[in-house]
Amino acid sequence: MAVCVAVIAKENYPLYIRSTPTENELKFHYMVHTSLDVVDEKVSAMGKALVDQRELYLGLLYPTEDYKVYGYVTNSKVKFVMVVDSSNTALRDNEIRSMFRKLHNSYTDVMCNPFYNPGDRIQSRAFDTMVTSMMIQVC
Amino acid sequence: MELCGAKRLGYFGRSQFYIALKLVAVAQSGFPLRVESINTVKDLPLPRFVASKNEQESRHAASYSSDSENQGSYSGVIPPPPGRGQVKKGSISHDTVQPRTSADPQEPASPVVSPQQSPPTSPHTWRKHNRHPSGGNSERPLAGPGPFWSPFGEAQSGSSAGDAVWSGHSPPPPQENWVSFADTPPTSTLLTMHPASVQDQTTVRTVASATTANEIRRQSSSYDDPWKITDEQRQYYVNQFKTIQPDLNGFIPGSAAKEFFTKSKLPILELSHIWELSDFDKDGALTLDEFCAAFHLVVARKNGYDLPEKLPESLMPKLIDLEDSADVGDQPGEVGYSGSPAEAPPSKSPSMPSLNQTWPELNQSSEWETFSERSSSSQTLTQFDSNIAPADPDTAIVHPVPIRMTPSKIHMQEMELKRTGSDHTNPTSPLLVKPSDLSEENKINSSVKFASANTVADGYSSSDSFTSDPEQIGSNITRQRSHSGTSPDNTAPPPPPPRPQPSHSRSSSLDMNRTFTVTTGQQQAGVVAHPPAVPPRPQPSQAPGPAVHRPVDADGLVTHTSTSPQQIPEQPNFADFSQFEVFAASNVNEEQDDEAEKHPEVLSVEKASDPAGSLRVAKTDSKIEEKTAASAPANVSKGTTPLAPPPKPVRRRLKSEDELRPEVDEHTQKTGVLAAVLASQPSIPRSVGKDKKAIQASIRRNKETNTVLARLNSELQQQLKDVLEERISLEVQLEQLRPFSHL
Numbered sequence: 001m002a003v004c005v006a007v008i009a010k011e012n013y014p015l016y017i018r019s020t021p022t023e024n025e026l027k028f029h030y031m032v033h034t035s036l037d038v039v040d041e042k043v044s045a046m047g048k049a050l051v052d053q054r055e056l057y058l059g060l061l062y063p064t065e066d067y068k069v070y071g072y073v074t075n076s077k078v079k080f081v082m083v084v085d086s087s088n089t090a091l092r093d094n095e096i097r098s099m100f101r102k103l104h105n106s107y108t109d110v111m112c113n114p115f116y117n118p119g120d121r122i123q124s125r126a127f128d129t130m131v132t133s134m135m136i137q138v139c
Numbered sequence: 140m141e142l143c144g145a146k147r148l149g150y151f152g153r154s155q156f157y158i159a160l161k162l163v164a165v166a167q168s169g170f171p172l173r174v175e176s177i178n179t180v181k182d183l184p185l186p187r188f189v190a191s192k193n194e195q196e197s198r199h200a201a202s203y204s205s206d207s208e209n210q211g212s213y214s215g216v217i218p219p220p221p222g223r224g225q226v227k228k229g230s231i232s233h234d235t236v237q238p239r240t241s242a243d244p245q246e247p248a249s250p251v252v253s254p255q256q257s258p259p260t261s262p263h264t265w266r267k268h269n270r271h272p273s274g275g276n277s278e279r280p281l282a283g284p285g286p287f288w289s290p291f292g293e294a295q296s297g298s299s300a301g302d303a304v305w306s307g308h309s310p311p312p313p314q315e316n317w318v319s320f321a322d323t324p325p326t327s328t329l330l331t332m333h334p335a336s337v338q339d340q341t342t343v344r345t346v347a348s349a350t351t352a353n354e355i356r357r358q359s360s361s362y363d364d365p366w367k368i369t370d371e372q373r374q375y376y377v378n379q380f381k382t383i384q385p386d387l388n389g390f391i392p393g394s395a396a397k398e399f400f401t402k403s404k405l406p407i408l409e410l411s412h413i414w415e416l417s418d419f420d421k422d423g424a425l426t427l428d429e430f431c432a433a434f435h436l437v438v439a440r441k442n443g444y445d446l447p448e449k450l451p452e453s454l455m456p457k458l459i460d461l462e463d464s465a466d467v468g469d470q471p472g473e474v475g476y477s478g479s480p481a482e483a484p485p486s487k488s489p490s491m492p493s494l495n496q497t498w499p500e501l502n503q504s505s506e507w508e509t510f511s512e513r514s515s516s517s518q519t520l521t522q523f524d525s526n527i528a529p530a531d532p533d534t535a536i537v538h539p540v541p542i543r544m545t546p547s548k549i550h551m552q553e554m555e556l557k558r559t560g561s562d563h564t565n566p567t568s569p570l571l572v573k574p575s576d577l578s579e580e581n582k583i584n585s586s587v588k589f590a591s592a593n594t595v596a597d598g599y600s601s602s603d604s605f606t607s608d609p610e611q612i613g614s615n616i617t618r619q620r621s622h623s624g625t626s627p628d629n630t631a632p633p634p635p636p637p638r639p640q641p642s643h644s645r646s647s648s649l650d651m652n653r654t655f656t657v658t659t660g661q662q663q664a665g666v667v668a669h670p671p672a673v674p675p676r677p678q679p680s681q682a683p684g685p686a687v688h689r690p691v692d693a694d695g696l697v698t699h700t701s702t703s704p705q706q707i708p709e710q711p712n713f714a715d716f717s718q719f720e721v722f723a724a725s726n727v728n729e730e731q732d733d734e735a736e737k738h739p740e741v742l743s744v745e746k747a748s749d750p751a752g753s754l755r756v757a758k759t760d761s762k763i764e765e766k767t768a769a770s771a772p773a774n775v776s777k778g779t780t781p782l783a784p785p786p787k788p789v790r791r792r793l794k795s796e797d798e799l800r801p802e803v804d805e806h807t808q809k810t811g812v813l814a815a816v817l818a819s820q821p822s823i824p825r826s827v828g829k830d831k832k833a834i835q836a837s838i839r840r841n842k843e844t845n846t847v848l849a850r851l852n853s854e855l856q857q858q859l860k861d862v863l864e865e866r867i868s869l870e871v872q873l874e875q876l877r878p879f880s881h882l
Contacts, residue, residue, distance in 0.1 A: 042879065059879035112423040114393030115400075115411035123408055125448065126415050 004028035004083035016122040072100040376431040390424035
């Protein structure tokens with residue numbers, strides 16, 4: 001159950017960030033922001049890389065006492081960051097991957113919309129719906 | 140009330156009242172209480188109206204510019220009771236017509252238009268407007284529309300920044316209405332429009348009551364289809380599409396569509412949403428259907444309708460050419476589209492079940508079980524081999540080792556055996572013609588493969604493994620066939636074509652050949668033949684597969700061996716053959732039962748079994764036959780699945796072999812048959828004596844079985860290799876992923 005989902009643009013500003021309202025959203029925002037450093041670290045480490053699907057998924061970026069932060073980067077350096085609750089009986093890696101896959105697909109759909117300017121905040125309802133479903137289901 | 144009031148601003152009190160009534164009706168009917176709803180209500184009675192409501196609204200706006208004219212048109216709008224709904228439509232259309240004729244529909248400038256009423260009101264006003272013109276109409280409804288008209292007109296004008304677009308738009312929609320209303324006098328139309336207003340009006344009321352019912356009905360109906368695109372609308376859309384993309388079957392690229400829809404002056408966010416809804420295949424381009432849907436949504440939005448969260452059915456682009464007539468339909472293309480795929484899946488299942496039925500014992504994952512049985516029997520076989528090995532080094536060698544009998548082959552052999560048992564000599568006859576050696580060899584090979592396949596199969600539960608053994612299977616099949624065909628004549632089993640390589644099952648086939656050649660000449664081959672049957676077993680037994688089979692097989696073999704020596708030689712042959720066949724059949728069955736993937740094997744098995752069946756008249760009767768039958772259909776139904784099938788058939792064969800074993804008597808009988816067959820075979824000099832013949836026949840059979848098993852074994856081994864490779868690749872991937880997961 002993702003408690004927070006964020007889409008960060010290449011320039012590291014958020015395109016979309018959404019948290020379950022239960023928690024103080026600011027805290028999540030902060031976590032996402034700090035996780036960007038880890039993402040960059042991983043991305044640079046990959047370096048040589050070949051960006052293949054596997055490398056798109058960055059895995060657990062860092063765990064905190066309550067949460068785990070997972071990262072995923074696209075080929076265009078758009079980053080998806082997902083914060084999940086640690087108390088959730090550990091979500092399997094595969095589940096996280098599938099969630100990121102869904103995110104990526106939805107993001108692609110948003111991109112395909114000619115009325116969407118890359119770099120704009122994502123206001124697509126379909127995207128929202130998908131993220132909501134993810135945040136609820138993951139529970 | 141506000142809506143009404145707003146609409147009514149500057150309008151007749153009556154119309155206001157009507158509007159209010161309409162709103163009430165709308166609210167009552169559960170529609171969102173807005174001006175739109177009123178309009179909706181209007182539409183309700185006039186289904187068509189709803190659809191084109193937006194357009195009507197737009198038209199209204201346009202037409203409203205020429206209010207006076209409209210009003211004139213309204214005059215006739217007094218709705219007759221029954222025709223209310225129709226009247227409404229008619230009136231609406233009437234209005235539309237008038238506006239059109241009168242003025243540029245697109246004129247946004249409707250004098251009275253109160254902008255606040257978004258398009259929804261426009262239709263509403265429209266109606267009212269219609270009523271007004273009827274001017275003389277005592278019916279209030281007319282009044283109602285009037286005010287709406289103005290707002291609508293304004294709204295329309297306001298919204299239709301892209302007048303050009305809209306203008307074109309508006310006329311069409313109203314036209315549609317006209318079409319629908321054509322019949323009814325405008326008044327009736329109006330009446331239907333306002334359920335509430337209807338109530339008010341006395342005359343209207345009567346009509347209203349009638350119309351109300353109609354309206355309600357229509358509401359429901361129109362409500363169901365508020366997004367329906369009328370013919371006119373569709374035509375309009377298509378024309379617009381052509382302006383952008385002359386080829387109706389082509390796509391409108393996203394950028395062009397973006398420009399086009401931007402003209403409608405809707406906010407980008409809404410356009411974005413509309414795009415999301417209408418670009419069904421998410422390809423960034425609009426097909427004609429998608430474009431029409433998008434256009435319709437834009438129109439709706441301009442008319443004040445909220446954009447739906449999901450694409451309405453009527454607007455679903457038809458993935459398949461369901462519609463030819465105007466789009467009215469809600470023909471979700473995907474529905475039809477999805478239908479076909481849905482059909483595909485089930486096709487397989489039937490085949491499986493049938494197989495299962497045919498092979499009750501073997502069915503289901505029981506294949507594994509059967510396999511185990513066979514394996515057990517194979518164990519016995521092995522033991523047997525050991526016994527025989529000294530006696531017949533060649534045969535012994537042939538059996539256990541290399542014989543990788545392609546499951547199919549084995550199966551075939553088994554099938555043949557069974558068939559023979561079932562007095563099904565015909566099919567095998569051709570096979571019989573083949574050199575007995577070959578058949579024997581085949582058997583052996585197939586048995587080997589069988590075993591290997593079984594082993595492999597056991598290793599892999601997945602069909603993936605099976606894929607690797609298609610060739611083997613095929614080869615097995617051929618071998619089996621040859622075996623089965625020639626089993627009776629197996630004096631010199633033809634060397635199985637796809638001899639497994641030394642590492643593979645095929646290699647064993649070579650041995651088999653040797654063995655066969657050796658054994659053919661040997662009367663003792665019977666005993667030797669027995670061992671051939673064994674090898675396949677052991678292999679399957681090795682596989683994780685069901686141990687049940689193995690024991691069974693082993694038992695079968697044991698019993699088989701226990702039978703009279705003479706019988707044994709013969710019987711083993713029989714057993715082998717039959718077993719092979721049985722196995723093949725069983726494998727086939729099993730596999731089929733288990734997976735569709737096993738198809739190929741099944742096929743192969745079936746093939747094998749067929750010849751085998753023919754050969755083994757005396758052999759396992761029902762079992763084999765069943766298996767054969769099961770496998771046959773399974774094979775046929777299934778495609779060429781990879782490894783999966785091979786192992787299973789192999790197992791089945793083993794199982795069948797096991798089963799066969801118990802049927803020593805049958806074997807003996809079969810041996811007799813085999814003997815006869817063998818006699819026919821040049822390889823074995825039947826003339827020597829019945830016993831000899833029997834022995835030889837059994838030897839041959841065993842050889843064939845061995846071949847089959849060998850083939851199976853080879854196939855299974857290949858499958859195993861494939862699986863291992865996959866595993867390695869997965870491990871590598873895991874390694875790669877580890878760094879990421881370290882965090």
